[in-house]
Amino acid sequence: MTTPVLQATGLVKRYGKVTALAGADLELLPGEILAVIGDNGAGKSSLIKALSGAVVPDEGEIRLDGEPVSFSTPIDARKAGIETVHQSLAVSPSLDIASNLFLGRERRRKGVLGSVFRMLDRQGMREEARRQLDALGIMTIQNPGQAVETLSGGQRQAVAVARAAAFGSRVVIMDEPTAALGVRESRAVLDLILQVRDRGLPVILISHNMPHVFEVADRIHIQRLGRRKAVVDPKSVSMSDAVAIMTGAMEPPEAA
């Protein structure tokens, strides 16, 4: 059996009297898109936040490539190679695309200009940004020096995805990447997700949009009442059955 890239076992997270995670498990295999679906309050967000370092679980274990890890901040998770595309996008609108791509990990110039004067390698970062956008086939963005606020919603999403793909070395987590987008823009972002997977990076996709989930996911993790209820194959389970399992109207099939 292949070692999961990312494995969570028995995660528990309580907020006062509310139990958001009641012993949740998750397994992400190499090179796959794992969709996470679940009703409101099923613990999707808490699960993702635990994996991306935004919250620290009360109990349970997270393993990355089989090694136990513990993240106390999002920076820890990032350093370990887990990049998250947040629903709020986490881009800085007034900065340009290249600056956003490198936000928080800017590159300095070589030599004295960089070490003494702390000068940024703006040219180099722009060229790298261009390469990353090209690699993902994001052709609609002409100029990496453009301010992000002049971009459409889909283009902003593309910038956020490109950032995750550029720096994520182990796992990319995407939280509702198509929630705020129109049909055509959603299409482009779904293609991006497939591109990231095809480059060998496993993706965890959180979404409410069942057609999108069924279109791109290799496996679907169904979260219910703070636990993993089932993992299903989108090719053998229908959309309505998945929703039925998610809402508790149906028990999951035995062999998933």
Next chain:
Amino acid sequence: MTTTATRPPAPLPEQRDRSVLTRLQHLLHAQATIGPAVVLLVAVIVFALLSERFLTPGNISLILQQVAVVGTLAVGQTIVILTAGIDLSCGAIMVLTSIVMAKVAAGTGLPGLPALLLGFAVGTLCGLLNGLLVTRLKLPPFIVTLGTLNVFFAVNLWYSGSATIRGTDMPSLLLWTGQTINIGGTRITYGSIMLVVLVAAMAFVLKNTAWGRHVYSTGDDLEASRLSGIRTARVLLSVYATAGLIYAVAAWTLIGRIASASPQAGQTDNLDSITAVVIGGTSLFGGRGAVVGSLIGALIVGVFRNGLALAGVDVLWQTMAVGVLIIVAVSLDQWIRKVKA
């Protein structure tokens, strides 16, 4: 029928106007300092036509001296406003610092350089206190600096005993900023030159260093910056402390300008520095603007006051003009922010 079909549709004048406006909006969006620069240029030309005394070396020198103190404060104020903050205590920090520098030197006979460095340390600590209150207690910068404005002013009155310290009692280094050199027939104070150097240095740092990018980003969207791995509290702390240091530099310029250290000096300089920053095109909502704009903003206010005075306009209309400029500048900023692709 064919004639009507082949005739190209006449562009609607309304649409053409809009495209010109949109282009202007994009230009101002990309280059926020163009607006203030044009205003300054037009003001200089108009006042030069109104009064032949306006462009004389003596008058230019006077304007630059008048602008130096508020301009220096505005450099510190700019970086605070870029983080979506505001610093009402800048004038109070400056005055307290000038009193510390002058009184320590005049009272204990401490030489100029240690007195100056002590003042810089006091200014930085005052700024650091603002930063700590903003980041640790998570209070709005407006409230924090409104509070510290009064605290610093009270400390200043207590320490100075409400007495002015004369320049003749101070080491010459503290008064150096008021001395002049002759550049092309115009006598320029070292304080003014220091302001230009400071603006150039800060412009470089904001544009070319990671810290500069983080200042913009923190003001633009705090949560997004945090999620991007920027230690936003550290950025804010460093911004308020650096601003405090710059206010101490302003204190040095102030001592040179009035050839003394007065606990009652610079009472409205905090608002004047905000005026310069806002007229200079920096957004009060954070994340947008440039320190060069603030220098231009300070110059615009100086040129308006001086030019209107030379043209024989009553001081109340000078104040009115500055007020109108502020409203126009902020309205323009709101419009520019609505830019779309």
